[in-house]
Structure formats: structure tokens, C-alpha cells
Amino acid sequence: MINEMFENVNLLQKGLDAAWTRNGVIMNNIANVDTANFKSSSVTFESAMKQALSEDEIKFEAKTTRPEHYDFSDSAAEDVSPTVVTDTDTDYRMDGNNVDIDYESTELAKNTLWYYELSEQVSSEFSKLKTAISG
Amino acid sequence: MGFLSSIDISGSALTAQRLRMDVISNNIANAETAETENGEPYRRKVCVLSERRSFSSVLGDQIGSGVKVSEITEDDSDFELEYDPDNPLANAEGYVQMPNVDEIEEIIDLMEATRSYEANVTAMNATKSMAIKALEIGG
Numbered sequence: 001m002i003n004e005m006f007e008n009v010n011l012l013q014k015g016l017d018a019a020w021t022r023n024g025v026i027m028n029n030i031a032n033v034d035t036a037n038f039k040s041s042s043v044t045f046e047s048a049m050k051q052a053l054s055e056d057e058i059k060f061e062a063k064t065t066r067p068e069h070y071d072f073s074d075s076a077a078e079d080v081s082p083t084v085v086t087d088t089d090t091d092y093r094m095d096g097n098n099v100d101i102d103y104e105s106t107e108l109a110k111n112t113l114w115y116y117e118l119s120e121q122v123s124s125e126f127s128k129l130k131t132a133i134s135g
Numbered sequence: 136m137g138f139l140s141s142i143d144i145s146g147s148a149l150t151a152q153r154l155r156m157d158v159i160s161n162n163i164a165n166a167e168t169a170e171t172e173n174g175e176p177y178r179r180k181v182c183v184l185s186e187r188r189s190f191s192s193v194l195g196d197q198i199g200s201g202v203k204v205s206e207i208t209e210d211d212s213d214f215e216l217e218y219d220p221d222n223p224l225a226n227a228e229g230y231v232q233m234p235n236v237d238e239i240e241e242i243i244d245l246m247e248a249t250r251s252y253e254a255n256v257t258a259m260n261a262t263k264s265m266a267i268k269a270l271e272i273g274g
Contacts, residue, residue, distance in 0.1 A: 016269070019265075020141070020265070021198070023141060023261070023262055023265060024141040024144060024198045025198050026258065027141055027144040027145050027201075027255075027258045027259075027262065028144050028186075028198050028199045028200070028201060030145070030148065030254050030255055030258045031144050031145060031147060031148030031151075031201045031202045031255060031258075032148075032184070032186050032199070032201075032202045033251055033254065034152075034155075034184050034202075034247070034248075034251055035184040035185055035186055035202055036183075036184070036185075038186050041198065041199075084198060101254060105254065105257070108257070108258055108261050109261070111261075112261045112264065112265055115265045115268065115269075116265075116268055119268045119269055119271070119272050122272050122273075123271070123272050123273060123274070126272070126273045
């Protein structure tokens with residue numbers, strides 16, 4: 001029961017981790033906007049998470065009533081982690097650099113808002129639990 | 136990526152771009168310097184930027200950790216010749232060798248460095264506000 005209580009928080013935390021990693025990647029791209037032969041990177045997470053969540057939905061679950069019972073409720077979503085992908089195939093300028101500063105700026109703005117959104121969700125999750133505890 | 140170490144990424148870019156601006160300012164300041172310590176006119180200096188990789192980022196093939204000025208090289212293009220027979224440095228034909236600094240080019244580089252600096256300040260502020268937001272969770 002106590003594990004289920006934080007299930008949503010744990011999922012949101014994975015999202016927050018991914019957003020933080022993506023922020024680091026975007027910052028590094030922006031920092032290297034004038035570096036010759038630098039290739040930009042991005043983070044993939046949401047599509048893998050979406051897939052894992054849909055897999056979890058159709059998963060077989062068994063009731064465990066004793067500690068020695070096998071736990072079938074292993075969720076795929078828990079194993080999803082953000083992956084950094086470097087785009088080595090394109091050239092944006094003569095110096096071999098492929099950072100598109102406009103793209104990076106919009107990604108930065110989007111990612112910041114997404115992080116805000118997730119942290120609001122975590123806060124509201126905690127306030128719900130507080131309400132449940134204190135009544 | 137550590138909680139505050141990602142601010143260092145933008146921090147490294149601010150340092151690099153500021154050094155670049157200093158080098159450009161030095162080029163503009165010396166645009167008319169016809170004689171330096173080695174007897175030649177001033178040579179234009181250029182910053183070479185390269186990606187900074189920390190030990191862990193190389194091992195894990197993860198995010199880099201910003202940018203650095205790896206070297207400051209000299210532009211070995213030819214000096215300008217200026218006709219000024221009264222100058223003590225003039226040769227037999229009355230020409231003086233002047234630095235290979237093109238002020239227009241320097242100003243454009245300076246603008247580019249300023250814009251990059253601003254972009255990194257924006258990125259740093261975004262990270263700061265995200266970190267503050269994370270500290271508010273559960274508050």
C-alpha cells in the first residue's frame with residue numbers, strides 16, 4: 001500500500017529527471033554554439049515512457065498475499081531512463097557545427113515549462129496525500 | 136547531471152565568450168599599432184573554442200560540460216601596406232606595414248560573442264528557476 005501511495009510521485013520524478021538531463025544537454029548545445037565541429041545532442045524519453053506505460057496497462061498482475069509470493073507487478077515504466085542522442089549526420093554551418101540556436105532556445109523554454117508542470121504535479125500529489133493523512 | 140553543476144555549463148560559456156570579447160577588444164585597440172615588441176606590426180588574435188568534456192562525461196558518453204577557449208592563435212594573413220612617407224617606420228618606397236585587423240570584421244565578431252553571451256545568460260536563468268521550482272516541491 002505504501003508503495004502504491006508514491007507510484008505517481010515516482011513516475012513524475014522520472015519525468016523531472018529527464019527534464020533536468022535535457023536541460024543540461026540544451027545548455028551544453030547553447031554553450032557550444034560557436035565551437036567548430038561541435039554536434040548537438042538531444043534527449044529522448046517521452047516516447048519510450050509512453051510505450052512502457054501502454055505495456056504496463058496490458059500486463060498480467062497477480063495478487064500477492066505472502067512475502068514469498070512472486071511479484072508479477074514489475075512495471076516497464078520504472079526501467080525507462082532518458083537517453084542522450086547526438087546528431088552527427090547534419091551540418092548547419094561551414095565550420096561543421098550543427099547547433100540551431102533558435103531551435104535550442106524554444107526547446108529550452110518548452111523544457112522549463114514542462115519541468116514547472118511536473119513539479120506542480122508532484123506538489124499537488126503531496127498535498128493530496130497530506131489531505132488524506134490529516135483529514 | 137548534478138543539481139548545480141549544470142549551471143557551470145553556461146558559466147563556462149560566459150567565461151569563454153567574455154575572453155573572446157576581450158581578445159576582440161584587444162584587436163580593435165591595436166588596429167593602428169604599427170610596431171610591437173618583435174618589431175612587426177600587431178597581428179590579429181583569434182580565439183579557438185572547443186567542447187569541454189569532463190572525465191565522467193567521456194566515460195559515460197553523456198552530456199558534455201560546456202565550452203573552453205583551447206587556444207588563442209594569431210591570424211597569419213598579410214599585413215596592410217599604408218603610404219605614409221613621414222612615418223619613421225616607412226620603407227624606401229614610403230610604405231608602412233600596418234596590422235592585419237579589419238575593424239568591421241571585429242565588430243561583427245563582437246556582436247556574435249555578445250549574442251552568444253546573452254543566450255547563455257538566458258539558459259542559466261532558466262536552470263536557476265527550475266532549481267528553485269524543485270525546491271518548492273512539497274512546500
